[in-house]
Amino acid sequence: MLEVKKATRLFGQKRAVDALSFKVDGPQFVGIIGRSGAGKSTFLRMMNRLTDATSGQILVDGRDILALKGAEARAWQSQCAMIFQQFNLVPRLDVASNVMHGVLNRRSTLRTMFNIWSREDILRALDILDRLGIAEQAPKRAEALSGGQQQRVAIARALMQDPQIILADEPIASLDPMNAQIVMDTLKRINVEDGRMVIANLHTLDTARHYCDRVIGMRDGRMVFDGTPAQLTTDVAREIYGADDSFNEAATSTAINRPDDSPALTALREAASLA
């Protein structure tokens, strides 16, 4: 379904992403870890076509999305939702309008300027918000919401796009541990229930181990690890982060003492393994 072939991005002489290659079959939950500046964000931005690649290919269902231009590139963007660390909502518009922005690619500019949305769009946006448990926030301005709620609005906008792939660029890096868990649980639900591929850049190893089906480690633009969460031992993490023996995960872990799995998640996992 997704095949990345030697995707490369240069910033001047610096290789931000250096010949990255991997293949994902089916709707997996893929986590990308690595220290700041390892090229994680650049790669996601390349996939969403926010940043142009220098060379290489990214094939989605056999089509090279890096070669798309103009309207075709925008159509691809609408199928490949992006969730940002700082939510990137329009702060002064209401929550439901922010969610409806997900279908901008299929709506005319003139109607958008007069803020005319069809009844179906409005109802769909409200249903998505209801699914994420924040329907009662619909008429409020986005800026009035807490960080965790704003990130769920961003996820709702992504769902409104009805995308094949959801990219999440450090979705929980500016959230407190409890909101972080709500947001990650939501992403996992979308992954399992809707069968959409999720690729998430993550900062915390315990999050990567807990939620991902597969973890990719990046260092200085290159892939240095590709395996299951179980294979992501502390030694491997030291290798990915280029840290020495003094590196101690527990020191900065944000996990609230989690008895390994919440019942809901266990049920979801079972459902996933049956599917």
Added chain:
Amino acid sequence: MATVLPAEPRISDIRDDYLALTRRKRMYGGLLLLAFIVTFVAGFQIAEERNAGGFAEGISRIFDFPHDLISEAWRNAANMPGHATAAFPALIETVNIAMVSTILGCLLGTALALAGTRGLAYWPRLIPVARRTSDVFRAVPEIVIALVLIFIMGGGPVPAVIAIAIHTAGAQGKLFSEVNENVDLKPLDGLASVGATWWQRTWLGVFPQVLPNYLSYSLLRLEVNIRASAILGFVGAGGIGYELRNAMTFGQGKFDQAAAIFLMLFATIVIVDQISSWMRNSLTQGRAA
């Protein structure tokens, strides 16, 4: 142990509420648009009635003057370098007036802006005074000040400098104080925490943040002031405006001279624009390095 929970709003209620909200917003938007169109059309009709001519008949003649000017200048194109050389000292005078008045006005504007910004002012009680002063300075057109000063002091560049500087101080006082309002106050807290005086805090904490914007606005003002000082020449303040007025009057056959002056003014603005964008770029890049 029965606790009364606030009733969770049901999704159907939320739907109805939001749809009603959308309808209301659309109605307000539609009414506003209607009001806008009505005022626009009515205003146009009033202007049309009071006009000596008519918009529809007049619009075809809009290019008559430029056409006369260009065709006459084209016929006498050979004279234009001579005219340009003759008018060059006057151009220098105009640019000089603009530069001196921009520098004086921007310095005064900086003082007004600092005194008129909440959170930065030395005497917070005088903030309204500083603000109203800059309001008055920019409310009075420079041509009015210039006419009064020319009446008192006689013609020449000094009244023009004073007139433009006062207007510039008012305008820049407003713009600079808006820049000041966006200043990050954290460095000021840091400097205050080590016991710095107001002057030290302003010099080290405010100016490094605002100077690039100040300079950018000041260079824009220089362009505006070149035009203003050319116009003041029309009322006897010297410089190229005086030459232009003499050349531009209809029916004297001096349009080639007017065209030469226009071209020189245009070139001056382009050159100032190029220099200022180069300066702004080097400033922002220097900051990044």
